[in-house]
Amino acid sequence: MKTIFYFLVFPGFLFALIVGMVASYIERKVTARVQWRVGPPILQPWYDLLKLFTKESVVPENAHLLTFLATPVLFMVSATLVAMYAGMAFFFPDAAFQGDLIVIVYLLTIPPICLILAGAASANPLASLGASREIKLVLSYELVFWMTIAVIWVKTGGELSLVNIMNKPPVMYSYSGGIASVLALFVMQAKLGRVPFDIAEAETEIMAGAYIEYSGPLLGFFKMGQYILLATLPFFISSIFWGGVNVFKYVALLVIVILVENTNPRLKVKQCLKLFWFILFPLSLVALILAVVGL
Amino acid sequence: MNKLKILSKSIWVFHFASAACNNCDIEILDVLTPRFDVERFGVKLVGSIKHADAMLVSGMMNRKGAEFLKDLYDQAPKPLAVIAFGSCASSMGMFKVSYNRVIPVDEIIPVTAYIPGCPPRPEAIIDGIVKVVKKLRGEI
Ligand code: SF4
Numbered sequence: 001m002k003t004i005f006y007f008l009v010f011p012g013f014l015f016a017l018i019v020g021m022v023a024s025y026i027e028r029k030v031t032a033r034v035q036w037r038v039g040p041p042i043l044q045p046w047y048d049l050l051k052l053f054t055k056e057s058v059v060p061e062n063a064h065l066l067t068f069l070a071t072p073v074l075f076m077v078s079a080t081l082v083a084m085y086a087g088m089a090f091f092f093p094d095a096a097f098q099g100d101l102i103v104i105v106y107l108l109t110i111p112p113i114c115l116i117l118a119g120a121a122s123a124n125p126l127a128s129l130g131a132s133r134e135i136k137l138v139l140s141y142e143l144v145f146w147m148t149i150a151v152i153w154v155k156t157g158g159e160l161s162l163v164n165i166m167n168k169p170p171v172m173y174s175y176s177g178g179i180a181s182v183l184a185l186f187v188m189q190a191k192l193g194r195v196p197f198d199i200a201e202a203e204t205e206i207m208a209g210a211y212i213e214y215s216g217p218l219l220g221f222f223k224m225g226q227y228i229l230l231a232t233l234p235f236f237i238s239s240i241f242w243g244g245v246n247v248f249k250y251v252a253l254l255v256i257v258i259l260v261e262n263t264n265p266r267l268k269v270k271q272c273l274k275l276f277w278f279i280l281f282p283l284s285l286v287a288l289i290l291a292v293v294g295l
Numbered sequence: 296m297n298k299l300k301i302l303s304k305s306i307w308v309f310h311f312a313s314a315a316c317n318n319c320d321i322e323i324l325d326v327l328t329p330r331f332d333v334e335r336f337g338v339k340l341v342g343s344i345k346h347a348d349a350m351l352v353s354g355m356m357n358r359k360g361a362e363f364l365k366d367l368y369d370q371a372p373k374p375l376a377v378i379a380f381g382s383c384a385s386s387m388g389m390f391k392v393s394y395n396r397v398i399p400v401d402e403i404i405p406v407t408a409y410i411p412g413c414p415p416r417p418e419a420i421i422d423g424i425v426k427v428v429k430k431l432r433g434e435i
Contacts, residue, residue, distance in 0.1 A: 028334070037332040044337050047305040051348070054298040056372045058345060207342030215345035215372040 006095065011087020013080045013228075020227030021045040026251075027230070027258050034262045045227065052220035060213050062123035071118040072214065072221035078110035079228040086236045089162035090245055099160045104236060105149055108191065111225060112138045115200070118222075119210030130209020134200040136269050140276035141190040141197075144183055147284035151180040152240055154291040162239060170243030176291035181241040183284050186276075188233050188253075189260055196264040199272055302348055302374060303431040305337040306424070309347035309371075311364060315354025318414040319381040323351065325417045338424060344371045349407075349427065353380040355390045355397045368404045376407040376427050380420075385409040 006012055024045045032039025059068060085104050089096040112134055119131025153160065155171045171177035190197035201209050211222060234253035238245045267275065312320050326333045327340065341347055344367050356364065368377070379400045382388040390397050400406055407430055410423035 032332070032334060036329040038335050039332075040334050040337055044305065047301060047337055051301050051305045054301055055348070055374070058370060058372050203342050208346070211346075212343040213345055219346060 002095070006088055006092070007080065007084050011091055012084035015087065016080060016083035016228040016231045017224060020224075020229070020231035021049075023230045023234075023254055024227055026254060027261075030255065030258045031262055034259075049220055049223055049227075052223060053217050055216040057214075057216035057218050060123050063213065064121040064123075067117055067121035068213075069218070071114040071121065072218045072225070075111050075114040075118075076221045076225040076228065078107050078114070079225040079232065082107045082236070083228050083232040086162065086232055086239065089166065090235075090239060093163045096161065096163050100162050101149065101152075101160045101165065101240070104162075105145070108233075109138070109142065111229060112191075115210045118214070122210070122213035124213050126206045127210050127212045129206050130200050130202075130212070133202070133206075133269055134210060136273060137190060137193075137197060137200050140273045141187045144276055144280045144284050145187045145191075147281065147288055148180040148184045148187065149240075151176055151284070151287050151291045154288065166239055166244045168243070170241065172241050172243070174291075175295040176287045177241065179283060179287035179290070181237075183280055183287070184237050184241060185253075185256060186280060188237050189257060190272075190276075191233060192230060192257065194257060194261045196260070196267045197272060198266055199269050202266060299374060299431040299433070303428040305339075306348045306376070306427070307339050307341045307346055308349045308351050309341055309344050309367075311350055311352045311367060313352065313354040313356055313360035313364065313384075315381070315383065319353035319383070322414045322417060322420065323353070323380070326420050331417045331421060333421065333424060336424065336428070347371055347375065349376040349378060351378050351380050352384045352400050355383040355388060355393070356400055356403065357393075357395045357397060361398060361403050364400070364403055374431075376431065377404055378423060378427060379406045379409045380423075381415055382411060382413045385411055388413060 008014065025040070025042050028044065029039040059065065082104055085096075085100050085107070089100060116131045116134050116138075119127040119129075119134065152165065152171055155174065155177055156165050156168050159165050159168065165171075172181045193201055201211070206212075211219065214222060234250055234257070235245055238249045238253055242249050310320070310323060323340075325331065344350070350367065350371065352364065354360075368375070377400070379385040383390060383397075384400045386399055387397050408423050408426045410419055412419050415423070
């Protein structure tokens, strides 16, 4: 009973969705202000979602039906699970368990996998292009992400529980933790699929990539998943690196994401891979060595 | 709550340019710029017809373009508003006597609103959006 409540209402679905919609509104509004526009009204994300659920869904004739229909739902559910575990550690420390860090990190790889499957299942050349680009994106950032998690693990003396990590002094205030937290910002940007790492969506090149064939409620599930991820990732990054979450830290991270998004051009696939593997990965290695040495 | 009422608050627009002379397309981009900023009304350009709530058709419909237009209209998730943009698409514009059989859009698919002009001014485009919104809400 309690678990269902956690999943559906408080740290999970409903709460994360609402926070995500507010975050998405902030994103669009700040973007608009950066471009000297007025921007959408505050309820715009809600209207978008509501509208998508009133429209009909078109399934392409050649698509693999089961995969095509299941992936948006899985996308949203896995995002919700991340929100639930990350939220539980913060709001209900008693209900959290040992090793939820690992669970969250694994769960965070499921949405991209869903996206890849969705793109491959929708029988559209641009969608498969989007899927292939998403694979390359995942390949690039995942290594660095695990390295930053390893830095956390070493710095906190082998802690794998979010609650205990949050109770220790913030990892950020050390050389290794400082480097790792900057790297984590890159990874967060890539995981959210925001510019400069929006190569898999690339509205102007491949027309939203894997999402291209989705419409109506199915697209709505993807949108909900994205909102939830937008709510959760800054939350998660802030709780492991900045020693817990509060509104200021959360909004600061969000604004970093938005400003980077608005001031950078999209990277090419090759550049993205190069950036992560040959620049950020050695840096993360340095951070790990520093952490092992105890700096 | 009425379905179409919600739709009118978040119109995602797909732009179908069939051999427009490019002035129309530039004017469409104009309404997204800071001076006019149609995102205030939830209007957004999307790249895929599957995401669209409104199809903006600009340019002269020739025989080849007409087939694609029909195809796209059939593929789009309904309800879909179709807007004929510019005099080329609304009537036949200055290409009326062209050899490749120019046809107005409303002879191919049902059109919700017309935006006249060659090219229409941004104000006329916003007026067109208002017309579409009113029509979706059932006010006209
Ligand atoms: S209506 Fe005028 S501006 Fe628009 S495509 Fe036709 S000729 Fe060009």
